[in-house]
Amino acid sequence: MFKNLDPLLHxxxxxxxxxxxxxxxxxxFVYLKEKTEATAGNLSVQIDKLNEAGxxxxxxxxxxxxxxxxxxxxxxxxKAFELYVKALKDYIG
Amino acid sequence: xxxxxxxxxxNLELIARIIQQTQKRIEQNFGLPFIVCGYVTCIISLxxxxxxxxxxxxxxxxxxxxxxxxxxxLVSGNYTSRHKSNATxxxxxxxxxxxxxxxxxxxxxxxxxxxxxNIQVFFLIPFLLSLxxxxxxxxxxxxxxxxxxxxxxxxxxxxxxxxxxxQILLFGIIFLIMMVIPGYAMNQRARENN
Amino acid sequence: xxxxEINEKESLELITQMIQSTQHRFEKNSGGPFxxxxxxxxxxxxxxxxxxxxxxxxWGSKSYMWQYLWFILPVxxxxxxxxxxxxxxxxxxxxxxxxxxxxxxxxxxAGFVISCISMFLxxxxxxxxxxxxxGMATTLTGLVIKHKxxxxxxxxxxxxxxxxLFISGIDQNIAFGISFIIMMIIPGHVLNRAxxxxxxM
Numbered sequence: 001m002f003k004n005l006d007p008l009l010h011x012x013x014x015x016x017x018x019x020x021x022x023x024x025x026x027x028x029f030v031y032l033k034e035k036t037e038a039t040a041g042n043l044s045v046q047i048d049k050l051n052e053a054g055x056x057x058x059x060x061x062x063x064x065x066x067x068x069x070x071x072x073x074x075x076x077x078x079k080a081f082e083l084y085v086k087a088l089k090d091y092i093g
Numbered sequence: 094x095x096x097x098x099x100x101x102x103x104n105l106e107l108i109a110r111i112i113q114q115t116q117k118r119i120e121q122n123f124g125l126p127f128i129v130c131g132y133v134t135c136i137i138s139l140x141x142x143x144x145x146x147x148x149x150x151x152x153x154x155x156x157x158x159x160x161x162x163x164x165x166x167l168v169s170g171n172y173t174s175r176h177k178s179n180a181t182x183x184x185x186x187x188x189x190x191x192x193x194x195x196x197x198x199x200x201x202x203x204x205x206x207x208x209x210x211n212i213q214v215f216f217l218i219p220f221l222l223s224l225x226x227x228x229x230x231x232x233x234x235x236x237x238x239x240x241x242x243x244x245x246x247x248x249x250x251x252x253x254x255x256x257x258x259x260q261i262l263l264f265g266i267i268f269l270i271m272m273v274i275p276g277y278a279m280n281q282r283a284r285e286n287n
Numbered sequence: 288x289x290x291x292e293i294n295e296k297e298s299l300e301l302i303t304q305m306i307q308s309t310q311h312r313f314e315k316n317s318g319g320p321f322x323x324x325x326x327x328x329x330x331x332x333x334x335x336x337x338x339x340x341x342x343x344x345x346w347g348s349k350s351y352m353w354q355y356l357w358f359i360l361p362v363x364x365x366x367x368x369x370x371x372x373x374x375x376x377x378x379x380x381x382x383x384x385x386x387x388x389x390x391x392x393x394x395x396x397a398g399f400v401i402s403c404i405s406m407f408l409x410x411x412x413x414x415x416x417x418x419x420x421x422g423m424a425t426t427l428t429g430l431v432i433k434h435k436x437x438x439x440x441x442x443x444x445x446x447x448x449x450x451x452l453f454i455s456g457i458d459q460n461i462a463f464g465i466s467f468i469i470m471m472i473i474p475g476h477v478l479n480r481a482x483x484x485x486x487x488m
Binding site (some may be wrong): 101104105107108111115184187188191192195196199203206210212213216217220221224227228231232246250253254 | 302383386389392397408430
């Protein structure tokens with residue numbers, strides 16, 4: 001089977017996160033959790049994976065006393081996403 | 094089945110559009126209008142300074158030379174937008190276009206008023222334009238541009254303290270720092286990215 | 288959603304869905320800052336004019352001291368804006384948000400700086416300049432968020448700056464206040480009304 005698709009992106013939750021981040025400047029953890037309807041633990045793991053791969057950058061800050069995690073897509077992540085979409089397009093025809 | 098295909102095509106178009114719109118790269122020749130405007134303004138400032146300082150003429154109609162700046166800026170701006178490397182617009186292109194359209198109009202208005210009222214135009218125009226440069230630098234995340242813009246703002250404020258003749262000189266220098274340098278810097282960044 | 292593999296068609300569907308979900312945002316309080324600064328400036332402007340007019344027969348040009356009341360503006364305006372932005376912690380920041388923030392940061396600080404300089408160091412036609420700066424900022428905001436009313440009001444405000452050139456003395460405050468009504472108060476209400484309608488749709 002013709003599979004040129006980036007395994008890091010070819011997974012439901014990670015792809016969802018990247019799709020959101022490609023469209024906005026930044027999104028926080030709560031928003032990502034709400035839109036993807038994932039569990040906090042699972043989302044955390046996937047965000048870490050994307051962060052380690054350099055596809056996104058993660059910033060932890062505080063709003064008053066509450067901790068806040070903000071994610072942004074990186075240039076590398078953007079490139080990877082574009083390639084993925086192109087591969088999808090080629091595959092689907 | 095066909096409906097499915099159409100849907101897929103639409104989806105792909107949406108995705109492509111979003112990817113395109115959120116690109117952070119600037120146009121190839123984006124710095125050109127800055128460079129042109131900067132040099133032309135500087136040259137005309139020098140000419141006028143020489144004329145007034147050396148008392149070659151006291152005819153205030155020499156100020157009509159400033160029209161050249163307007164024409165040069167418009168022409169170079171037009172050149173840049175017509176020679177775009179990409180057909181679609183990014184958010185960046187749109188926003189930067191708005192900024193300089195508004196600033197251009199206001200600068201022109203202020204310049205025109207200067208013929209009728211004394212409004213310290215050699216301070217006001219660079220002051221306003223420097224804000225545009227700073228804003229541009231912040232949006233494209235280019236430190237050199239931001240710094241040059243800030244320098245322009247500070248120097249424009251200093252212009253307030255000088256007397257008339259030297260104001261023109263400083264005016265020209267400000268444009269070198271706040272337009273020409275960022276222009277080259279942005280063009281270089283565009284070359285690196287593309 | 289989970290960490291599971293999907294097929295290509297599902298991928299496409301998923302990406303589209305996620306992107307679309309980011310595109311619909313209801314701005315709760317987008318008119319807020321416009322209203323705060325608009326009302327504050329207008330009220331302050333008219334008040335200072337009024338106080339000046341009352342005391343001028345007795346105090347003469349000492350009445351210009353009332354101008355120091357302008358410092359209420361950055362203090363109260365700044366604090367209120369800060370408090371509002373803390374309550375409106377946004378979950379996502381789009382490109383438009385980022386640009387709007389920069390616009391007001393740059394033009395706001397510039398306005399403050401030139402006001403201070405005009406008051407303490409070197410006199411300038413400050414009301415004219417402020418209207419110019421804030422008019423540009425409003426016009427740009429309107430263009431960026433694609434809201435025609437804001438753009439037009441901003442442009443009118445910028446043009447209104449000319450009125451401050453041709454009127455002299457304390458009466459400028461009246462033109463200034465009126466310009467701010469057009470340039471900030473009206474857009475502020477329109478934006479809030481639009482957000483309200485959007486939510487109830």
